[in-house]
Amino acid sequence: MRGLLAPAPAEAISYRHPRASREVLLGGQRVAYAFGRSARRSIGFSVGAEGLSVSAPKSAPLAEIDQALQKKSAWILRKLEETRARHERFEAARMDWRDGAALPFRGEVLALALDPLQAQTALHRDAHSGAASLRIALAPGATSAQIEKNAQAWLMQQARLVFTERLDHFAPLLGVQWRQLSLSSAATRWGTAKANGDIRLNWRLLHFSPPVLDYVVVHELSHLRVMDHSAQFWATVQSVMPDYAALRRQLKEAAVPRG
Numbered sequence: 001m002r003g004l005l006a007p008a009p010a011e012a013i014s015y016r017h018p019r020a021s022r023e024v025l026l027g028g029q030r031v032a033y034a035f036g037r038s039a040r041r042s043i044g045f046s047v048g049a050e051g052l053s054v055s056a057p058k059s060a061p062l063a064e065i066d067q068a069l070q071k072k073s074a075w076i077l078r079k080l081e082e083t084r085a086r087h088e089r090f091e092a093a094r095m096d097w098r099d100g101a102a103l104p105f106r107g108e109v110l111a112l113a114l115d116p117l118q119a120q121t122a123l124h125r126d127a128h129s130g131a132a133s134l135r136i137a138l139a140p141g142a143t144s145a146q147i148e149k150n151a152q153a154w155l156m157q158q159a160r161l162v163f164t165e166r167l168d169h170f171a172p173l174l175g176v177q178w179r180q181l182s183l184s185s186a187a188t189r190w191g192t193a194k195a196n197g198d199i200r201l202n203w204r205l206l207h208f209s210p211p212v213l214d215y216v217v218v219h220e221l222s223h224l225r226v227m228d229h230s231a232q233f234w235a236t237v238q239s240v241m242p243d244y245a246a247l248r249r250q251l252k253e254a255a256v257p258r259g
Contacts (some may be wrong), residue, residue, distance in 0.1 A: 018049030047079035107209035
């Protein structure tokens, strides 16, 4: 049914926004969405991590809103499914912080190994097999929280070293100068740049392969020349990274480990 949200079994609704107040049937899929009115002139749709949100002018009839939803149904359902798939990938990538767990690091996988004999956490590579492990300076009985805290501290140390080296590599190629680096742990933003040369990069970029990490570095440095996402900006990125579009897709689609 359309209109005010009617009681229905949870399984009857394909997509439900946690603050849903209305629902609609789109392409055979029942969608419960957050609805609000404002001074805007047109009906707006947005699909985020929580689901579909609809904002309409104060005077727009409900029938007109339902009609607009039907017209945008293909786009809405596609975005909702993409969001659901992304969430499932994130959940599958959730880290189990324990001895022997696998940790993605710059295009390879490190095995976490608790080693109380280590003076400090460090990367170790087997001389014969080449297999890499992160030796964590903790006793075998360490808790998951202790392992996570120790491993992430090491990752942040590495992030500052790696990011600094890559910024220094690409800045001259782009004809820019960066001033200061800070680390971020934001859930959705990989980097930011300010006109004064301050660069902020997410330490979790270390979970990606070096080319993907380089794309984010180039992206932010390019903002020191062009502070928007105009054609000129993307041409600046492409000038030093011709395959940036493929790397951008990898960054968007990948799921990085979360605690």
